[in-house]
Amino acid sequence: MSDTVLEPQVCTSNQCVETAANLMKSLDLDADPCEDFYQFTCGNWAANHPIPDFTASTDWFFERKLHLAQRIRKVLEQDPLADQPIPVTQAQMLFQSCLNTSSTWTIPMTKPSDSHPDLVEVSSRSTYLKRATTPSHKSNLQRRLVAVIILLAILAAALLIAVGILSYNSNKMSDTVLEPQVCTSNQCVETAANLMKSLDLDADPCEDFYQFTCGNWAANHPIPDFTASTDWFFERKLHLAQRIRKVLEQDPLADQPIPVTQVQMLFQSCLNTSSTWTIPMTQPSDSHPDLVEVSSRSTYLKRATTPSHKSNLQRRLVAVIILLAILAAALVIAVGILSYNSNKMSDTVLEPQVCTSNQCVETAANLMKSLDLDADPCEDFYQFTCGNWAANHPIPDFTASTDWFLERKLHLAQRIRKVLEQDPLADQPIPVTQAQMLFQSCLNTSSTWTIPMTQPSDSHPDLVEVSSRSTYLKRATTASHKSNLQRRLVAVIILLAILAAALVIAVGILSYNCD
Missing domain, CATH: 1.20.5 (Single alpha-helices involved in coiled-coils or other helix-helix interfaces)
Incomplete structure (x- = not known):
């Protein structure tokens, strides 16, 4: 490798040569790159790339955007070709329809029936948009149908799997002999005995199942004298009432809950007809010191409920x-x-509130210019509201399309540029003056950055002339850099002070322990 000399790989394609030439045009070979590298690399870019009249600034990305828009517009203005993709043909038809203000949408095409038989002429742009959106609507419907079919298939598969599992488990359980689980507790034995007493074993369950199950119940459960009928639920109710009464008739116990004691006292007071409510209790003061005797039942009830x-x-x-x-x-x-307002409104004749300012009049005029009064709004509302908009708002040469927002953007950019090209005023905000100086420095290709100002020293003493844009940017960023540096130094100093204090405290503690 050390003995081999690698030859540089040089790109010689048209794109590489064109890009290199553009880069060379932007260089300022008279500048020293060691002193002002920005001036060396981009010094001649502003001179070779003037700002268009319709905007306040430009850069490489903006120029690429305009170049791409011009190429797209050139393609859209061509007649459709037979071998080009259908989306390109549809885009060309839609673009040319925006420029065609006639009632019939006739677009020159090279044998559209042979090249694209699915493209047909339509009477208006709204009809085209309806036809253009139908395929996607159908495709969405098809996708939804496919999703529904897949979901149904998954549910059917899950159902088959569940049926198979249930069938397997049922077969497995049929082959298994389950041993009967018999309850032998006192409650179960007592319940079974009661059920057996109710059965009439002489009856045939296939002929009279009720007689078989409940034939002896009436004989074993006579109707009490105090009622006209009885059943199982009524007997359970009586049995429970007897158990509750047995508890209520007992003397209160020391370790039972207070609510039980209170209920027992209230129940026994109902049976005590004497004037004094004396109930035998086992040391009530010791067991329940919060319970006191009262003279009668009515007094107790008053105390319990009245307050x-x-x-x-x-x-x-x-x-x-x-x-x-x-x-x-x-x-x-x-x-x-409501009565006052109705009387006042009935006496007052409301006049329509009409805006007559310059902005309202101008906006109303622009809206009226866009209307196509010859169109019927009930048949084609879009043509009625926007039929003349395209004729009154031609597409600029530097782009492939336009709309209301693009026009507002261009209008705003032109107003901003007009402000930036003015000389700085004494009473305007400093950021506006700085923006004007920076903008005019981009247009000033001389080595010295001299900007005419109205008494800059008096109005803005903190603004000074600098030799180049890079120097201005350095000065603009130095302040923030210094402020950041100062904050960091303060933080470091505070941290060192905290560490020093901690060190002194640690030394003191160690010295105290050693002593």
């Missing part, structure tokens, strides 16, 4: 009354306001 019940009821009534008062006041105020 909280009355307070809650009173609060709710007060809240309802206040709410109703507020609603009534709001209703009266609203009725009064």
